[in-house]
Amino acid sequence: MAHYELTMPLTEAAVRRLRINDTVTLQQRLFGIRDATLIALFDRGRTTRLDLQGHAVIHTAPNVKKVEPSSACPTGYAPVCIGTTTSMRMERFTEPLLRDLGVRIVVGKGGMGASSLAAFRDLGGVYLAIIGGTAALETTWIEAIEDVDLDDLNPESLWQFRIRDFGPLLVAMDSHGASLYDAVDHAARDRRAAALAALNVKT
Amino acid sequence: MTLRIDPGRVEEAAKELYIRALKRLPPDIKQGFDTLVARETDRTAQSVLGVMVKNIAVAEATDNLLCQDTGIPIYNVTIGRDVVVDGVALKAAIRRGCERATREHPLRSSVVHPLTRRNEHTSCGEGIPAIHVDFDDALDGLRIEMIPKGSGSENNSWLRMAIPAEGVDAIKRFVIDCVLDAGGKTCPPTIVGVGVGGTSDLCVHLAKRAATRPLGTHCADAEGAALESELSKAVNLLGVGPQGLGGDATAFAVHVELAATHITMNPVAVNMQCHSARRASAVFTETGIAYGY
Numbered sequence: 001m002a003h004y005e006l007t008m009p010l011t012e013a014a015v016r017r018l019r020i021n022d023t024v025t026l027q028q029r030l031f032g033i034r035d036a037t038l039i040a041l042f043d044r045g046r047t048t049r050l051d052l053q054g055h056a057v058i059h060t061a062p063n064v065k066k067v068e069p070s071s072a073c074p075t076g077y078a079p080v081c082i083g084t085t086t087s088m089r090m091e092r093f094t095e096p097l098l099r100d101l102g103v104r105i106v107v108g109k110g111g112m113g114a115s116s117l118a119a120f121r122d123l124g125g126v127y128l129a130i131i132g133g134t135a136a137l138e139t140t141w142i143e144a145i146e147d148v149d150l151d152d153l154n155p156e157s158l159w160q161f162r163i164r165d166f167g168p169l170l171v172a173m174d175s176h177g178a179s180l181y182d183a184v185d186h187a188a189r190d191r192r193a194a195a196l197a198a199l200n201v202k203t
Numbered sequence: 204m205t206l207r208i209d210p211g212r213v214e215e216a217a218k219e220l221y222i223r224a225l226k227r228l229p230p231d232i233k234q235g236f237d238t239l240v241a242r243e244t245d246r247t248a249q250s251v252l253g254v255m256v257k258n259i260a261v262a263e264a265t266d267n268l269l270c271q272d273t274g275i276p277i278y279n280v281t282i283g284r285d286v287v288v289d290g291v292a293l294k295a296a297i298r299r300g301c302e303r304a305t306r307e308h309p310l311r312s313s314v315v316h317p318l319t320r321r322n323e324h325t326s327c328g329e330g331i332p333a334i335h336v337d338f339d340d341a342l343d344g345l346r347i348e349m350i351p352k353g354s355g356s357e358n359n360s361w362l363r364m365a366i367p368a369e370g371v372d373a374i375k376r377f378v379i380d381c382v383l384d385a386g387g388k389t390c391p392p393t394i395v396g397v398g399v400g401g402t403s404d405l406c407v408h409l410a411k412r413a414a415t416r417p418l419g420t421h422c423a424d425a426e427g428a429a430l431e432s433e434l435s436k437a438v439n440l441l442g443v444g445p446q447g448l449g450g451d452a453t454a455f456a457v458h459v460e461l462a463a464t465h466i467t468m469n470p471v472a473v474n475m476q477c478h479s480a481r482r483a484s485a486v487f488t489e490t491g492i493a494y495g496y
Contacts, residue, residue, distance in 0.1 A: 086358065136258050184442070
């Protein structure tokens with residue numbers, strides 16, 4: 001298990017070095033996306049002026065406050081509470097995120113499935129696990145909201161965050177077909193019989 | 204003596220409750236974490252629980268929300284004896300308080316029209332906030348409990364209309380399978396709420412009541428209490444662990460709530476409360492309004 005400090009944009013080689021159970025701390029830039037953002041980009045043919053090539057995205061719809069635009073808050077939004085949502089709802093969008101927009105890292109909560117795992121393997125990407133429900137802590141890792149696009153979808157806009165010491169996060173799915181979620185799920189299902197036996201359930 | 208409820212004060216309380224619930228975790232949940240941390244044997248799980256516990260402290264220190272999901276707002280109103288309240292005004296006041304919390308704090312509105320997906324940015328919409336009103340003989344005054352129900356857990360809800368021939372085994376099997384299917388998606392460790400009996404909709408409602416009941420409380424029915432105790436132990440044999448990354452701490456507890464059902468029915472529902480088990484309450488009495496959990 002190794003720890004990595006990563007600044008985006010990243011090359012495919014850099015991402016393929018990561019293995020499950022490694023930890024990663026992200027620096028400098030992170031893009032926020034969610035269900036509606038992805039539906040707009042990939043189902044409705046909308047485009048963005050923001051460049052996601054080699055970058056990391058996080059599944060989020062942040063709590064923000066409208067303020068006077070300033071150098072600290074160039075978009076006129078100040079972060080209030082930024083956390084991470086359940087990634088599995090956006091499973092079918094991982095492949096186009098990597099293939100069409102060049103994304104290398106997906107940060108999310110609760111894991112993703114076979115299609116994402118295959119996309120990570122074929123195109124070179126990883127999934128980093130956020131501890132869900134720890135938004136107060138996560139908000140302290142975000143220095144500013146630098147830019148925002150597709151803002152008619154607020155709060156599911158496409159957000160550009162400036163980050164510092166974002167993590168450490170666990171590599172839960174890597175570009176070599178390994179997934180911690182699959183491993184845990186298999187082991188848990190193997191224990192189903194023992195749990196039912198403890199409940200005196202006839203099988 | 205009759206207690207008259209002022210809708211203006213209900214509106215203030217409804218606003219205050221939403222914000223409190225989002226920022227401060229109830230003491231029974233903090234204690235639940237202490238118990239899980241002490242028992243956890245897996246290293247990754249210990250680290251994950253550690254981050255969750257740290258977050259609680261950071262939320263208090265920075266006066267921020269524990270979790271970014273402001274949830275779907277639920278207000279449970281319990282009216283005691285000798286309380287006079289205009290019910291229509293009460294519901295309208297709660298709705299206004301919920302909207303004001305959203306606009307004034309401000310909070311992210313997580314509520315949209317189910318078909319157009321339009322967000323009015325008020326946390327309100329058709330039928331939401333969910334407002335349940337009930338009556339309690341033993342209550343002195345009027346109590347409002349506010350639960351911002353997170354959707355990570357809420358999206359993993361189940362109902363099964365089993366048949367009597369399948370017995371209680373069907374209930375036990377269903378609970379185990381729901382926990383396996385949820386995996387990390389419900390942000391374990393969870394409180395697994397199980398509804399047993401009733402009509403289909405009552406059964407699901409009971410599961411929600413069970414999931415949002417304080418830790419350390421028990422089903423009022425002796426059979427239900429025995430079942431929840433058994434299930435609490437069994438669920439933590441599965442090793443799903445915090446965030447579905449493995450470990451002992453899959454659930455704080457399993458809670459059961461039950462109601463009588465039809466002779467040919469055996470319904471069971473499962474609803475989970477995530478580890479951000481948020482809850483705040485206000486009790487209106489002669490002496491004023493007391494806030495708590």
